[in-house]
Amino acid sequence: MLESMRFSPAPTRAEGTDVATAVGAGADAVMLSAETASGQYPREAGEMMAKIVRQVEAEPDYHRQLAANRPQPDATVSDAISCAIRRVSRILPVAVLVNYTESGNSTLRAARERPKAPILSLTPNLRTARRLTVAWGVYSVVNEQLA
Numbered sequence: 001m002l003e004s005m006r007f008s009p010a011p012t013r014a015e016g017t018d019v020a021t022a023v024g025a026g027a028d029a030v031m032l033s034a035e036t037a038s039g040q041y042p043r044e045a046g047e048m049m050a051k052i053v054r055q056v057e058a059e060p061d062y063h064r065q066l067a068a069n070r071p072q073p074d075a076t077v078s079d080a081i082s083c084a085i086r087r088v089s090r091i092l093p094v095a096v097l098v099n100y101t102e103s104g105n106s107t108l109r110a111a112r113e114r115p116k117a118p119i120l121s122l123t124p125n126l127r128t129a130r131r132l133t134v135a136w137g138v139y140s141v142v143n144e145q146l147a
Helices: 013-024 042-058 062-069 077-091 105-112 126-132
Strands: 097-100 119-123 138-142
Touching: 013 042, 042 062, 077 105, 097 105, 105 119, 105 138, 119 126, 126 138
Parallel strands: 097 119, 119 138
Antiparallel strands: none
């Protein structure tokens, strides 16, 4: 997303805007490839990406904009719990939210709510854990004893 940083220590304004727009729209992850794989400024590209993400997520309207675009919850236990954990994590000083999942769906639903605390996702499935590594705020751990 910061392609010009392959050869320049700073991105173009358009590239910075593209990253900010993706984060503002609720993207779970943004990616660098050539900038860090073969670029002349890999560290600076990573630092710039992180800086843009932090700035957008710190904006006062960020959570309101996400809430306005959030799909309505389905009448399911998973959606009800996911909506509740967002509120709980904003009211109580919760250090981490723990979620058990086999498929990853409940963790993805919880991440969509953007709770204030990080989500520790426990799964017996390596494939699920790998899929969850790019979900917003999720730290996935494989625990085969849970199977």
